Amino acid sequence: MYGMAHRALRQMMLDRLGPSVWAKVERETGTGPADLISLCVYDDSKTIALISASAAHLGMEVDEALRVFGRYWVRFAELSSFGPIMDFTGQDLVTFINNLDRMHRSVVLAMPDARVPSFTLIDETRERLLVRYRSDRTGLETFVIGLLEGLMDRLNETGTVELVDRPGTAIDFAIHLDRS
Amino acid sequence: MKPVVTIRESQLEALFRAYIKVDAALVVRGLGPFYHNRDTAVIPGAQIAELFSLRHDRDDEHAPPLDVAIPAMANTPERFELFCKRKNIRLAGIVFSTEDGGYLLALNIVPEDFIIEGQGLHISDFSQIDASVPALTLIGMQRALLAEARQAAIDLANAQSEALELLDRTQRLGRYIVHDLANYLSIIRLNVANLARSGGSAEAGRAAIEAATRHVGDLVLSLERLTGHRDVEAAPLPVDQTIRSNLAFLAAALPADFSLDFIGSAAQAAVRVGRTELITMLTNVIVHARGAMPDGGSITISTYRSDRGPTDEADMPGEDWIVIKVIHDGPGIDEEAVRLMLDPQVLARPDGADFPLRSVRTWARSIGGDARITALPETGTDICIYLPISRDTDEAEPLSAPMPGIARQRTARTLRVLVVEDEVHALDAVVEILRMDGYSATPACNAAEAVEALANGDFDILLTDVVMPERSGVELAHEVEARHPRIGIILMSGYLPDESLLQPHWSMLRKPLDLSLLSHALSAAHAKLADSATA
Numbered sequence: 075m076y077g078m079a080h081r082a083l084r085q086m087m088l089d090r091l092g093p094s095v096w097a098k099v100e101r102e103t104g105t106g107p108a109d110l111i112s113l114c115v116y117d118d119s120k121t122i123a124l125i126s127a128s129a130a131h132l133g134m135e136v137d138e139a140l141r142v143f144g145r146y147w148v149r150f151a152e153l154s155s156f157g158p159i160m161d162f163t164g165q166d167l168v169t170f171i172n173n174l175d176r177m178h179r180s181v182v183l184a185m186p187d188a189r190v191p192s193f194t195l196i197d198e199t200r201e202r203l204l205v206r207y208r209s210d211r212t213g214l215e216t217f218v219i220g221l222l223e224g225l226m227d228r229l230n231e232t233g234t235v236e237l238v239d240r241p242g243t244a245i246d247f248a249i250h251l252d253r254s
Numbered sequence: 255m256k257p258v259v260t261i262r263e264s265q266l267e268a269l270f271r272a273y274i275k276v277d278a279a280l281v282v283r284g285l286g287p288f289y290h291n292r293d294t295a296v297i298p299g300a301q302i303a304e305l306f307s308l309r310h311d312r313d314d315e316h317a318p319p320l321d322v323a324i325p326a327m328a329n330t331p332e333r334f335e336l337f338c339k340r341k342n343i344r345l346a347g348i349v350f351s352t353e354d355g356g357y358l359l360a361l362n363i364v365p366e367d368f369i370i371e372g373q374g375l376h377i378s379d380f381s382q383i384d385a386s387v388p389a390l391t392l393i394g395m396q397r398a399l400l401a402e403a404r405q406a407a408i409d410l411a412n413a414q415s416e417a418l419e420l421l422d423r424t425q426r427l428g429r430y431i432v433h434d435l436a437n438y439l440s441i442i443r444l445n446v447a448n449l450a451r452s453g454g455s456a457e458a459g460r461a462a463i464e465a466a467t468r469h470v471g472d473l474v475l476s477l478e479r480l481t482g483h484r485d486v487e488a489a490p491l492p493v494d495q496t497i498r499s500n501l502a503f504l505a506a507a508l509p510a511d512f513s514l515d516f517i518g519s520a521a522q523a524a525v526r527v528g529r530t531e532l533i534t535m536l537t538n539v540i541v542h543a544r545g546a547m548p549d550g551g552s553i554t555i556s557t558y559r560s561d562r563g564p565t566d567e568a569d570m571p572g573e574d575w576i577v578i579k580v581i582h583d584g585p586g587i588d589e590e591a592v593r594l595m596l597d598p599q600v601l602a603r604p605d606g607a608d609f610p611l612r613s614v615r616t617w618a619r620s621i622g623g624d625a626r627i628t629a630l631p632e633t634g635t636d637i638c639i640y641l642p643i644s645r646d647t648d649e650a651e652p653l654s655a656p657m658p659g660i661a662r663q664r665t666a667r668t669l670r671v672l673v674v675e676d677e678v679h680a681l682d683a684v685v686e687i688l689r690m691d692g693y694s695a696t697p698a699c700n701a702a703e704a705v706e707a708l709a710n711g712d713f714d715i716l717l718t719d720v721v722m723p724e725r726s727g728v729e730l731a732h733e734v735e736a737r738h739p740r741i742g743i744i745l746m747s748g749y750l751p752d753e754s755l756l757q758p759h760w761s762m763l764r765k766p767l768d769l770s771l772l773s774h775a776l777s778a779a780h781a782k783l784a785d786s787a788t789a
Binding site for chain 2: 078102103106107108110112119122126136137154155156159162164165169172173176177179180181184185209210211212213215243
């Protein structure tokens with residue numbers, strides 16, 4: 075993954091548990107400043123080790139830590155230099171999800187090693203959005219749930235997200251919106 | 255004019271997000287989604303000339319008014335540009351006449367410049383085929399990446415500054431620790447001297463020495479934490495539970511055309527390692543497997559308990575191991591690849607990458623275990639990681655701990671051990687413990703003394719410290735093995751030496767010495783000698 079993910083995780087850990095715990099995570103995983111450069115691509119195993127170590131310090135299972143991190147990631151991205159691109163992608167949940175793949179295509183042009191997922195809005199009602207997720211990475215379901223929760227936070231929506239189906243290699247998530 | 259195509263409303267919206275339909279009087283009758291929720295006053299019923307002017311109106315007073323320009327440009331290929339009077343918005347497209355005598359202004363937004371910030375534009379404002387989107391996003395990405403690069407440079411500079419500060423603090427702390435150690439040392443010496451005198455109180459002296467050594471132990475722990483030398487806080491970790499709860503996460507290291515399964519049969523067996531260490535190790539194994547399986551496949555992790563160790567020589571009655579077995583059904587690696595992978599003289603693969611499995615083995619050995627890799631050409635690879643099961647929960651440490659004995663296997667003759675250690679008190683202690691347990695132990699204070707002892711007598715085992723002045727234990731081990739190939743080598747050190755300098759069949763013990771691991775290593779060496787004598 076790109077180093078930006080590592081920077082986001084570091085910031086989340088700094089926010090939650092402070093610098094001494096993050097220093098432990100770095101020590102446990104052999105991580106240093108050279109592993110935190112946004113524009114560098116690192117092996118996924120590095121990211122996995124960092125998240126696993128962070129989960130242990132947070133007192134969470136890895137899946138729960140992934141979900142928390144997914145939610146945090148959206149907040150981190152919007153406050154970072156990439157904030158204007160997120161604004162450009164959309165100002166409401168439906169528009170944002172519909173435009174995510176277009177935005178990701180441009181990301182890949184600028185960052186050729188990025189392995190971006192695909193999100194398709196396959197059904198929409200006032201209170202429920204059905205989103206189909208495809209990725210060549212596996213095991214990140216809870217991270218995606220966190221991402222969608224983070225998007226709701228960002229776009230002033232409240233609700234819940236659940237994994238509802240696994241058609242083929244895709245995964246379907248339902249976003250239940252509190253719009254009564 | 256006969257229409258070439260008929261276009262539906264939805265297609266019109268998709269192609270021309272900012273289209274406007276006007277009637278013959280140039281009153282707005284329909285409009286594209288671009289104007290929704292945007293304060294442009296472009297609404298049905300509005301007069302187009304009140305909302306827009308021709309783009310070049312700003313610079314050219316002689317530009318024709320819209321009620322002239324629109325009919326004139328209808329059905330021509332000429333580019334038609336409009337400038338919004340109310341907002342800083344520029345639109346461009348072409349004009350069609352419609353059957354009802356009106357006009358279709360087929361327009362799209364034209365960014366004022368290619369910077370996202372401040373324009374209030376969104377991807378949805380552009381048609382699916384509009385090249386402005388990748389242009390805007392790419393420039394936005396470039397600006398973001400430059401900002402990130404700038405931040406990374408600042409972070410690295412700060413990290414360097416912090417490192418220097420940390421070095422300074424560490425040096426200061428080191429001086430405090432030296433000071434404290436010197437104090438405790440003087441307490442120990444004083445009380446040893448008192449004990450040596452007949453008039454001294456043996457109990458008071460013993461208590462003082464015990465207290466001083468406890469404090470020294472605390473200082474060592476502080477130093478270990480300070481240097482990150484080892485995870486002194488690692489509690490016994492249930493292996494099955496840990497792998498199971500991290501399985502989805504481990505699978506995240508694999509592309510979609512892989513499957514990862516886990517069969518845990520080790521029940522509650524625990525090992526004394528950090529959770530991060532264990533998961534990082536497994537990740538390394540999986541990353542290796544992924545590299546060996548270009549067409550994908552299945553990887554299975556299984557665990558079980560075993561009373562047989564990683565090598566036949568290491569089998570110890572009563573010893574208990576947890577074995578983590580990783581098998582995959584890829585094309586596998588051949589024996590030569592395994593040999594290269596484990597040969598410490600080979601620093602890296604020809605493509606420059608490190609060997610992940612070698613680091614797995616190094617890690618396993620550092621905690622008293624080992625790793626065994628078996629090539630199964632064309633059918634896969636079998637990787638077994640042996641870790642000693644922690645029995646801490648069964649063994650409560652007594653308040654006044656007696657020195658644990660070494661559970662030595664009884665054999666026909668006494669094992670002759672040459673102990674090399676430059677710290678004379680540590681040397682005395684190890685020699686005494688070995689002798690109490692029936693070994694024949696000979697002390698040597700340095701490599702030169704060891705070589706001399708070997709010239710004057712026969713030994714079965716060389717047990718040597720690594721960090722010594724003049725000649726290191728590793729250098730000594732190489733020299734001794736060259737001259738006495740049958741001798742068993744056991745190294746002991748507070749630090750893990752460079753793996754590439756070690757022979758794979760040597761044993762490595764970490765200081766402070768764990769006597770059960772020393773027992774294990776000596777027994778293994780003993781068993782090996784017995785086997786070779788039988789053969």
